[in-house]
Structures are given as structure tokens and as C-alpha cells.
Amino acid sequence: MLGDGILKGLAETARNFFGSYVSRDRLTTIQYPEQRDPQIEAARSFPFLVFDGADWQQGLRCVSCQICEKECPPKCIFIEKSKDKKPDAVGKPQFYPVRFDIDISVCMSCQICVEVCPFDAIKMDVDYDLSTDDRFGGLLLDRQRLAKSNEHYNKIHPTEAAAVDAALAEERAKAKAAAEAKASAAAKAATEAKAAAVANPAPAPQPAAGESQ
Amino acid sequence: MSTAAFPAAVLPTQQIGSEPTSGPSTEQLLELSMGPQHPSTHGVFRMNVVLDGERVVRLKPVFGYLHRNHEKIAESETYLGSMPYTDRLDYICPLTNNWAYALAVEKLAGIQVPERAEYLRVIVGELTRLQNHACLVGFLMQDMGCSGTPLMYAFRQREMVLDLFEALTGARMMCNYMRFGGCRVDLPAGWLDQTKKVLQQFPRFLDEFERLLIGNEILMGRTQGIGVLSKELAVSAGISGPMARASGVDYDIRKVDRYGIYDRFAFRVPLGSHGDVYDRLMIRVLEMRESLGILDQAMRDLPAGPIVDPKTKIRGFRPKPGEAYGRIEAPKGELGFYLISDGSPNPYRYRVRPPSLINLTVLEDLCLGHNVADIVIILGSVDIVLGEVDR
Ligand code: SF4
Ligand code: SF4
Numbered sequence: 223m224l225g226d227g228i229l230k231g232l233a234e235t236a237r238n239f240f241g242s243y244v245s246r247d248r249l250t251t252i253q254y255p256e257q258r259d260p261q262i263e264a265a266r267s268f269p270f271l272v273f274d275g276a277d278w279q280q281g282l283r284c285v286s287c288q289i290c291e292k293e294c295p296p297k298c299i300f301i302e303k304s305k306d307k308k309p310d311a312v313g314k315p316q317f318y319p320v321r322f323d324i325d326i327s328v329c330m331s332c333q334i335c336v337e338v339c340p341f342d343a344i345k346m347d348v349d350y351d352l353s354t355d356d357r358f359g360g361l362l363l364d365r366q367r368l369a370k371s372n373e374h375y376n377k378i379h380p381t382e383a384a385a386v387d388a389a390l391a392e393e394r395a396k397a398k399a400a401a402e403a404k405a406s407a408a409a410k411a412a413t414e415a416k417a418a419a420v421a422n423p424a425p426a427p428q429p430a431a432g433e434s435q
Numbered sequence: 436m437s438t439a440a441f442p443a444a445v446l447p448t449q450q451i452g453s454e455p456t457s458g459p460s461t462e463q464l465l466e467l468s469m470g471p472q473h474p475s476t477h478g479v480f481r482m483n484v485v486l487d488g489e490r491v492v493r494l495k496p497v498f499g500y501l502h503r504n505h506e507k508i509a510e511s512e513t514y515l516g517s518m519p520y521t522d523r524l525d526y527i528c529p530l531t532n533n534w535a536y537a538l539a540v541e542k543l544a545g546i547q548v549p550e551r552a553e554y555l556r557v558i559v560g561e562l563t564r565l566q567n568h569a570c571l572v573g574f575l576m577q578d579m580g581c582s583g584t585p586l587m588y589a590f591r592q593r594e595m596v597l598d599l600f601e602a603l604t605g606a607r608m609m610c611n612y613m614r615f616g617g618c619r620v621d622l623p624a625g626w627l628d629q630t631k632k633v634l635q636q637f638p639r640f641l642d643e644f645e646r647l648l649i650g651n652e653i654l655m656g657r658t659q660g661i662g663v664l665s666k667e668l669a670v671s672a673g674i675s676g677p678m679a680r681a682s683g684v685d686y687d688i689r690k691v692d693r694y695g696i697y698d699r700f701a702f703r704v705p706l707g708s709h710g711d712v713y714d715r716l717m718i719r720v721l722e723m724r725e726s727l728g729i730l731d732q733a734m735r736d737l738p739a740g741p742i743v744d745p746k747t748k749i750r751g752f753r754p755k756p757g758e759a760y761g762r763i764e765a766p767k768g769e770l771g772f773y774l775i776s777d778g779s780p781n782p783y784r785y786r787v788r789p790p791s792l793i794n795l796t797v798l799e800d801l802c803l804g805h806n807v808a809d810i811v812i813i814l815g816s817v818d819i820v821l822g823e824v825d826r
Contacts, residue, residue: 227647227650227651227652227653230646230647231647234643234647235584250591250594262598262601262602263602263623264601264602264603264604264605264620264623265601265605265606266605266606289750293513293515293516293750295512295516295517295519295520330519330609331606331609332518332519332609332611333605333611334515334516334519334611337619337749338749338750346605381623
């Protein structure tokens with residue numbers, strides 16, 4: 223019959239229109255920005271630098287090894303390494319970035335910097351409404367704007383962050399144990415050396431005495 | 436001459452000097468420049484069309500507007516560094532691009548892929564095929580003038596698949612998911628259940644689509660016998676993918692090469708017999724049904740295990756000197772990467788064999804003798820993405 227295609231089409235439209243009042247599945251649009259979809263955990267937008275503790279300058283995990291700068295495909299990271307060293311979260315003296323800029327107008331959100339960083343210092347953010355009217359300054363993020371706390375990281379990627387935190391805690395415990403062991407070993411060595419130094423004068427002549435026997 | 440239909444695109448009638456004067460007198464020919472910003476060209480693509488009245492006498496595709504030097508850039512990047520760029524080739528199906536590139540590098544360096552990763556690749560690859568074809572049928576309807584609604588129906592379906600991609604890879608379109616020797620991350624919790632839910636809705640969408648459109652007499656009248664590609668031309672011009680199969684060429688690299696683990700799945704390769712726009716549309720719908728079958732089997736058999744070969748390094752990857760060509764059946768056709776390594780961290784030569792570009796080369800043969808409005812749907816049925824054509 224001529225025109226039954228049109229009738230079928232209208233029936234389908236009507237079904238979806240009235241169905242949308244009954245079933246949530248048929249409603250496929252939401253009223254952004256008032257309404258938002260729940261954040262997907264694996265989502266990624268642009269990188270940020272993780273810091274531990276309260277002070278971002280003190281707690282930055284980045285040790286300025288510049289691996290991410292080298293591996294970033296469009297080369298949008300710029301790092302200037304410090305001349306001096308600062309104690310990191312474990313207390314080990316490390317270099318730190320005096321300058322760490324990411325040009326997010328060039329960054330393509332590929333996550334390769336995150337994959338190559340051996341210190342879990344750089345992670346992907348999930349923020350997506352980032353538009354700005356400042357073409358240059360607004361899109362060139364310096365280290366202060368890049369620095370976000372570990373709590374923020376835990377909030378946006380809970381599963382991944384928990385694993386990273388556990389690994390870091392283990393590493394820190396190991397480092398601490400090693401440091402303690404080293405310290406105690408050093409202390410022991412020192413006391414032994416001292417003891418030896420004290421004891422030495424006495425046994426030292428012994429061979430001579432033995433020889434003479 | 437109906438110049439009123441395309442007021443902005445019509446150039447002043449030109450004297451076309453050195454034209455072959457066979458056929459209609461050259462005085463009456465009209466040269467029309469469609470694109471590069473034409474709403475029907477699926478990207479920045481231009482066609483110089485010579486018309487006799489409404490009929491196409493000659494057609495010259497002009498591309499290169501989206502050229503970004505992909506191959507040369509890849510030669511100065513590390514092997515891994517090019518992976519995110521391959522997402523941007525055919526941006527409708529990033530995961531199959533990743534796959535083809537990973538396959539080429541794995542061939543070059545002799546890397547083994549663990550079983551679970553192979554399954555994951557098949558799953559995301561077939562999901563990509565589903566959403567690419569859903570996209571294509573929607574766009575084709577749009578080109579035919581069913582404005583909006585069918586495209587939105589198709590996009591609603593595609594959006595669900597993109598949500599799955601985002602939950603797995605972190606991005607809807609720029610997935611950057613495959614790694615040499617496996618995949619980047621494992622499935623998050625609940626992903627398979629969500630996928631099953633999405634896939635359950637797919638047959639309903641396809642049924643609805645077929646009921647409403649495929650059997651529609653207006654659509655049949657509009658597409659049957661238009662843009663016929665003969666089997667001989669398809670073979671001699673190197674056409675691949677659904678476009679070749681719509682002309683009856685039984686050539687599917689999943690069956691021919693059996694790359695990955697495709698020999699473990701039972702699926703059929705649908706073939707067309709006329710090679711017109713209708714067949715090309717129909718092939719996509721049938722392929723979606725076959726992909727659903729493959730997905731069911733792959734998700735049922737998905738084994739546990741590692742997802743990446745532990746021996747491959749992320750940094751400092753240097754394959755030994757040699758060359759390799761890896762190809763897969765991408766949703767648009769044969770997608771291949773040709774690599775030459777000289778032992779340094781970046782490829783000495785990097786070449787993409789894009790299916791869209793090669794399928795586009797026969798556009799003039801398909802359009803000759805048809806009306807201006809048919810060019811639009813013929814181009815739509817070829818299924819191009821300009822990111823891949825121009826690279
Ligand atoms: S972010 Fe990571 S890879 Fe980059 S310089 Fe800092 S520590 Fe090194
Ligand atoms: S996400 Fe990719 S492009 Fe952006 S800074 Fe990291 S490596 Fe560079």
C-alpha cells in the first residue's frame with residue numbers, strides 16, 4: 223500500500239514519544255549543564271601533577287626526571303629541573319621541577335605521560351568543562367595550576383588511586399625499613415668499630431706475643 | 436538547467452575549453468564545485484562536477500584539505516608515540532586503527548599476544564564495527580533527505596557503544612587502547628554486563644530500522660540501481676570491505692588472513708549481488724547482525740589471564756631491522772600499516788593503506804550518468820572519513 227511507510231514511521235515516533243513518559247530508557251537526552259551524567263571512572267581529560275600532604279610545593283611527587291617530556295608525542299610538556307635537591311615525601315633528597323608547563327591546547331589527552339612516569343607523579347584529570355576566553359595564558363598550565371592533591375586523585379579514580387597508594391605505602395615502608403636497617407647497621411658498625419677500636423690495642427700485641435712463644 | 440537548487444555552489448557557466456566533445460555540446464556544460472564545506476561531503480572534501488543539465492558528465496574528487504602529515508610525523512615519533520595518532524585516522528573507529536597498527540608492529544618485532552588480549556581485541560573491534568555501521572546507515576538516511584530522525588536513532592545506539600568505550604579506555608573516540616603485545620587496561624568491573632545489556636538492545640534497533648526503512652518503497656526507489664559498482668571494477672580497483680562485498684566479491688580479511696583468533700568464531704560473510712547503493716546499505720545491516728554473533732561467542736569464551744605480553748617494554752622499544760605489513764578488516768575495508776625498521780626507536784618508513792581513500796577512487800565511475808542528488812548518496816554509501824583519506 224502506498225504510504226504505509228509513513229504510517230509505520232509515525233507509529234514508531236508516537237511509541238517513543240509516549241514511551242518516554244513511562245520508561246527511562248527511551249529518554250536519551252539530559253539537561254546539561256543542570257543535569258550531568260555520573261562521572262565514568264576511567265575517563266580522562268588532561269594531566270595533572272599529584273602532591274602529597276597539604277603544601278603543594280613541598281609535596282609534589284614529580285622528581286623532574288623529564289621522561290614524560292621526552293615521551294609526550296606532541297611534545298607539549300616543558301620542564302625545568304632544579305639545581306638543588308629537596309627532601310621528598312620519603313625524606314630522600316630529590317630534584318624538583320622549577321618549571322613544569324603543559325600546553326593543553328596541544329595536549330591530546332593520550333595518557334602516555336602517565337604510563338611512562340616511574341614515580342606516579344602525573345595522572346589524568348576528569349574535568350571537562352574547561353573552556354576559556356584566554357587563548358594563551360588560559361591554556362598554558364603552570365605547575366601551580368597543575369598541582370592537585372592526592373585526595374583529589376582518590377576522589378576521581380578511586381580504584382586506581384587505592385592501588386597506587388598501596389604500592390607507594392609499601393615502597394615507603396620498605397624505604398623506611400631500609401633506612402632504619404641502614405641506620406642501625408651504621409650504628410652497629412659504628413659501635414663495633416668503636417668496640418674494635420677499644421678492643422684492638424689489647425689484642426693487637428697478641429700475635430707478637432704468640433710469635434714470641 | 437536547475438541552477439536554483441545549489442545557488443551558493445554554482446560557479447558561473449564556464450566555457451570548458453579542451454573537453455572531449457563527444458556527447459552533448461560543450462557549450463551547455465556546467466561546472467559545479469561541491470564542497471569543501473558542503474553539508475553532504477562528510478568532511479572537507481570537494482568534488483568538481485561537470486554537469487549536462489542534471490546529469491553528471493565528469494567528476495573529479497579533490498582531497499587533501501585535512502592533510503596533517505601523519506606518516507611523516509610517525510617517522511619522527513617513537514613506535515608507541517604514533518599509537519594515539521592512529522586514533523585520529525578514521526576517528527569513527529579508533530580501536531580498529533589501533534589494532535592494525537599494533538598488529539604491524541607485533542609482526543615487525545615478533546611479539547606474541549596473550550589469549551585474553553586477543554579476545555578483548557575482537558570484542559572492541561566488533562563493537563567498533565557495530566557503531567561504525569550504525570553511524571553509516573544513519574548518515575546515509577540523512578543524505579537521502581530523511582533529516583534528523585533516522586540519524587538520531589542510529590546515534591542513540593552508537594552513543595551506548597561509545598559509553599562502553601569510555602568506561603573501558605577512558606575516551607569515547609580517541610581510545611589509544613591497544614599496546615604492542617596486548618591491551619592497555621583490563622575490563623573494569625561490570626563492563627561485560629553492561630555490554631550484554633547494550634547488545635541485547637541492538638537487534639531491536641536493527642529490526643526497527645529494517646521495518647521502517649529498508650523495506651520502504653521510497654528508499655528502494657531512491658537507492659536501487661544507483662551507483663552500480665561492477666564486480667570486475669571492484670576487484671581491479673582494489674576496493675575492499677563492505678563496498679566490495681556489496682558487489683559480490685567474497686573477500687573478508689577476517690576469513691582470508693584469519694588474523695588474531697578469528698578462526699575460532701562462526702560467522703558468515705554477507706554478499707550483495709547488484710553493487711548499488713541499496714546493496715551497500717543492506718550489507719552494513721547484515722554485517723551488524725554477524726558482528727552481534729561474533730560478540731556473543733567472544734564474550735562467552737573470554738578466558739582469564741594476562742592482557743599484555745610482559746616482555747615488551749613501554750619505553751626504549753627498538754625492533755630489530757626489518758619490514759612488516761599488518762592488515763585487518765576494518766569496518767571500512769582493508770586497513771594496513773607498512774613499517775620499515777632500521778633498529779632505531781622510530782620507524783624508518785611508516786605507511787598507511789587507508790580503505791576510505793582507495794574506495795573513493797572509483798567515485799567517478801559510480802556517479803557518471805546519474806543526477807546531482809545521487810552523487811550525495813553514492814558518496815555516503817562509500818563510507819569515507821576524511822581523517823583517513825587525507826591523513
Ligand atoms: S611527571 Fe613523572 S615522568 Fe614527568 S618529570 Fe615528573 S617524575 Fe618524571
Ligand atoms: S596526555 Fe599525552 S599529549 Fe598530553 S601531556 Fe600527556 S603525553 Fe603529552
